[in-house]
Amino acid sequence: MAPVWVNHHENGTINPFDRAVAYGDGVFATMRTAAADMPAGILFLDGHICRLQQGCERLGIEWHASDLLIEQLQQLARQYPQHCIKLLLTRGVGGRGYQAPSSSNVTEVVSVNAIPDHYLDWQQSGISLASSSICLGRQPLLAGIKHLNRLEQVLIKSQPLVDTYQDWLVFDCDGYVIESSMANLFIVKNNQVLTPAITHAGVSGVMREIIIDTLLCHGIAVMATRLTLSDVQAAEHIFITNSLFGMIDVTAIDDFQFSRWTQTARFRQILSVNL
Numbered sequence: 022m023a024p025v026w027v028n029h030h031e032n033g034t035i036n037p038f039d040r041a042v043a044y045g046d047g048v049f050a051t052m053r054t055a056a057a058d059m060p061a062g063i064l065f066l067d068g069h070i071c072r073l074q075q076g077c078e079r080l081g082i083e084w085h086a087s088d089l090l091i092e093q094l095q096q097l098a099r100q101y102p103q104h105c106i107k108l109l110l111t112r113g114v115g116g117r118g119y120q121a122p123s124s125s126n127v128t129e130v131v132s133v134n135a136i137p138d139h140y141l142d143w144q145q146s147g148i149s150l151a152s153s154s155i156c157l158g159r160q161p162l163l164a165g166i167k168h169l170n171r172l173e174q175v176l177i178k179s180q181p182l183v184d185t186y187q188d189w190l191v192f193d194c195d196g197y198v199i200e201s202s203m204a205n206l207f208i209v210k211n212n213q214v215l216t217p218a219i220t221h222a223g224v225s226g227v228m229r230e231i232i233i234d235t236l237l238c239h240g241i242a243v244m245a246t247r248l249t250l251s252d253v254q255a256a257e258h259i260f261i262t263n264s265l266f267g268m269i270d271v272t273a274i275d276d277f278q279f280s281r282w283t284q285t286a287r288f289r290q291i292l293s294v295n296l
Contacts, residue, residue: 025132029093039128041111044119045170047128048076049109050227052094053136053265057102059293063094065264068227073110076166082112083125090129097133103296105134105265111169140266141296143187144289147270147281148261150201152250153177153189157199157222165225177202188261190253190274193222198248204263205229206271208248208256209282215252218245228262228294235288258282267294 027033040046050069055062063069070086077084097106109130115122155177177189189202199217200206205226207216214236219225236243253259259271259279268289270281289295 023132023134025130026093027130028128029089035111035128035130036114038114039111040113040116040121041109041128041169045168045172046080046121047082047109047111047169048073048080048167049107049169050167051264052106052108053294054098054102054104054106055293059102061095061099061102063098063106064294065227065231066091066094068231069108069264072167072225072227073108076168077110079162079166080112080168081121082110082127084110084127090131093131097131101133103136105136107132107134109169136265136296140269143266143269144296147272148187149185149273150188150190150271150275151182151186152275153180153191153202155180156192156194156196159193159195159221161221164221164223165219167224167226174202186273191223192250196249198250198253199223201261204261204266204269206253206259206261207232208253209258209260210256213242213244215248216243216245217248226263228264228267231292232262232268232288235292239288241284260285266296267292 025032027035035042050073052063052069055064094106111128112121113126113128115126157173177191191199191202193199198206200223205216207214217223233243253274254277256279258281260268260282261271262268268285270285272279272281
């Protein structure tokens, strides 16, 4: 069982009336700790805390990361190098039905898990995606937030994948490409990098923002825009990003094949996200 702390109490439990249980009322971050041969810490911690803060503000949850929480996260990073730390924030208990309480009593849940072994293979070999028949709803008030209501992703992951594919390519209900089921997506074409605009659906991942900033700093043009399946099929290279595996090439989508981008390994090295 994964180590877990609820409001800093090890092996603590969540109140069954917590709004996370009833309504998925909260946000979360999945963070990676540095490898043992690197300075101890959580990679891009400031970015994760900032995104959690922004998500809370958009949902009207009053929360700021306390010094006690930051110290706990840093201590766990020292204790568990090259692991996944998940920080989950809920609005807590209160309110009447859907109506939120006038003030938040935030529940903080911290857990530690191993990084899946196959992520190293994915970094080395790339992965293939299959188009999902389950689409994401369009809701601009929630778009970009990594909120706790992940039922769409649960349904997507419930579809059986053919052995030759490792994940799903996901569209919104208007047919635009948004992401993979667990990562943000980028395409490379004509010396430019394009990524789906996350304005009506999807999650704006911390690694997505880091990659965009890094590419721009190295003189590579990046644009967030609406992408169709035809746009993706016409790409020269495709890669996906998340905070655990960093940056991984996509070598196939359905029956379309893609060559690996020569810059992927370089930027993983620059960002110290190799496994």
